Amino acid sequence: MGHSRGGNAVAKAVSYNRDFAINNRNNGEESFTRIHDIRGVFSLAPTDFDQEAPTNTAWVTLSPYCDGDVANPHGIYMYDNLRYNPDNVDGAQFMITxxxxNHNYxxxxxxxxxxxxxxxxxYCSEASPIEGRYAxxxxxxxxxxxxxxFLRLxxxxxxxxAGYWGxxxxxxxxxxxxxxxxxxxxIHLSxxxxxxxxxxxxxxxxxxSLEQNNLENANSSGATDVLFWCSPSFGGGWIVETILPMAIWIVAFRPRRFLGRPRFRLGIWVLRLTFLLCSQKRGWM
Structure with a gap:
């Protein structure tokens, strides 16, 4: 079990444990040659900087809805990456929201x-009349x-x-x-x-997939203004995924320092929301 970056680490441990190139590599120390029997992994509010895929192992991610640290819940990406992974043929995988x-409690x-x-x-602001925060x-x-x-099972x-997890x-x-x-x-369990x-x-x-499904039948749509395919990753390489979000962060969250007193608060909130979209899989929040 690992929390935050530790949640990333325990997911990586699954693939690391099975990577024979690493297991049998000798860097001047005793080789790690025995594959450990990892039966279950719990990734709690994890980061996911390398698109981990903890295949063929009982694995669960817990994503806090009001997470202000990993605000774009990376564990969901891991869960989705496992869904159609051809190497994932065994092990129960879960996602909890x-x-x-929040992240820290x-x-x-x-x-x-x-x-x-x-x-x-x-919903995440204690000052809001409709907030739903936990103590x-x-x-x-x-x-x-x-x-x-989870670990006991x-x-x-x-x-x-077992009935709950089923x-x-x-x-x-x-x-x-x-x-x-x-x-x-x-507590939403998938x-x-x-x-x-x-x-x-x-x-x-x-x-x-916009034109044909997996059963080789044609897809069509009607009464839609816009129809396009959304890539699983934001795209654009490290400049778009790293430099752009940081620039937006500076402008959106430090406006008085870089822009003077903000006059258009709506524009600032638009920039903040844009930051959340651009920071996908980067965990800047």
Whole structure:
């Protein structure tokens, strides 16, 4: 189990463990030649700078909806990258979205409320009348249940909470905010079916999906103003994905220093939203 960059690291450990080129390389030290039996990996609010694909292993990512650190939840990219990966033939993979959770409250050492950086979303702002934030203690409650039950099932072989991970049982009351009996509407669980249990109609992995689906039938559309294919990555290389987001960050989040007193607040918010789009897979927030 790993949190934030640690969540990235534990996902990378899966591929590292199976990379025979690395396992058998001798850099003057004892070679790492024995493949370890990694049975389960929990990536908590992870970064994903290298498009990790923890294939053929029980794996789950938890994405806090009000994450102000990894504001463009990278774990979702990992989950999507596994969906049609031809090498992924075994292992249960899950994605959890925790509505109202921030990045730091899963960690007893990181004390600040990073969700304040997500102020553009009224659900994540404690000053908003419609906010839905967790208290630290309540966020820890479901974090402890999800991490412990996942590892107990897929690593330890205990089946007490297998019903939840199979989508057949509710979260226990101990995982909900204090005084709340059921809270499944706050913790959204998704999981990928085995490949032999699904029929893929259209994976939309390339632009040809606009005209033809995986069953070789024609696709068509009507009454649409705009129709285009959206690439899984932002595109444009490191200049677009790194330099441009940083430039937008400077202008949008430090306007008084670089632009003087802002006169058009709407324009500033547009720049902030543009930053979120451009920073895809870079975790600048």
């Amino acid at each position: 925790s509505i109202g959770a 899963y960690n007893s050492f990181w004390f600040n409320d990073d969700a304040t950086l997500n102020g553009f979303d009224p 630290r203690e309540d966020q820890e409650r479901h974090g402890e249940f999800l991490i412990a039950s 897929f690593v330890g072989g205990e089946t007490q909470f 989508g057949k049982e509710r979260l226990p009351e101990s995982a909900c905010p204090i005084g709340v009996e059921t809270c499944d509407e706050l 999981f990928q079916q085995p490949k032999d249990s699904i029929i893929v109609v259209d994976d939309t992995l390339d632009a040809s």
